[in-house]
Amino acid sequence: MKIAVFASGNGSNFEIFAKLFEKKEIPGDLALLFCDHPDAYVVERAQKHQVPVETFTVKESGGKKLYEEKIAKLLEEHEIDFIILAGYLRVIGPAILDNYEGHIVNLHPAYLPEYPGLHSIERAFEDHKKETGVTVHYIDSGLDSGPIIAQRKVPILKDDTLETLETRIHECEHELYPKTVRDILIELEKEIN
Template sequence: MKIAIFASGNGTNFEVLAKQFQKRELAGELKLLFCDHPDAYVIQRAKKFNIPVETFTVKSCGEKRLYEEKIAHILIENQIDFIILAGYMRVIGQPILAKYEGCIVNLHPAYLPEYPGLHSIERAFADHKKQTGVTVHYIDSGVDSGPIIAQEHVAILPDDTVETLEKRVHDCEHRLYPATLKKILQNRCDK
């Protein structure tokens, strides 16, 4: 099974997953990183693992539909079977969903259905919640609305700052995402 990871930023989750693919702790072959920000640090992380990178923007394609069609073409060309979103900050549209429905998994830094979309950690902190969390879910056409696969709560402590909370959320992501993907990918490879 051939895997693509989509990311938009620093790429800490990408690196955690790339290491596990390299050690064969995750089933399948990590074939491609797609990044929608040509200057994102995740590209450097991919180069460190010798993972091929595709990167371009909606603007460079002229519009979102053409951007998504170009991505879909690259995925098909690379015979990608499964997509992992790891900090990819765009909603997946029909050109990709039509081909990969049920084969795209996302990691979200909140205990969905609370705080879908952007700035989830900051919003939970600002609302003085006692906890937030991490959710792994399948992608559908909505914003963080697809079927939930796994979740874990992360306490918001009285002396937390956004930065300390964010670190604990990321630590949880780095545990929960690989463990969940391990089960999903192994099940798909066993079929």
């Protein structure tokens, strides 16, 4: 099984996955990092782990449709079986989704269906909620609306700042996401074999 990770930024989740694939704690081969920001730090992380990197933007591709088609071709060339979104800040379009439905997972820093989209942690904090959470879900054509695979609640404490809440959300993500992806890939591997 060949796995691709899509990311747009720092790549802390990518780093965790790269180490787990290297140790064979998750089945499959981490065969590709795709990043839509050529200068993102995740590119450096991937190079450090000797994971092949492809990076290009919507603008340089000539628009969203051509960008998606270029990614779809890239996935085909690398014979990718499964996609992990790890801080990839773009909606997945039909050129990719049509070939990978049920084989693309995403991590969202909220207890969906609350706070889909961007700035989820900030919105929960500003709304003075008692809790928020983390959700792992499959991607569909909507915005953070695909079938939920796993969720965990994270309390918002009285003395929390946005930074302390973000730290606890990220700690939860770094535990829940790899475990959930590992379980999914173990099941997929059984189906293939």
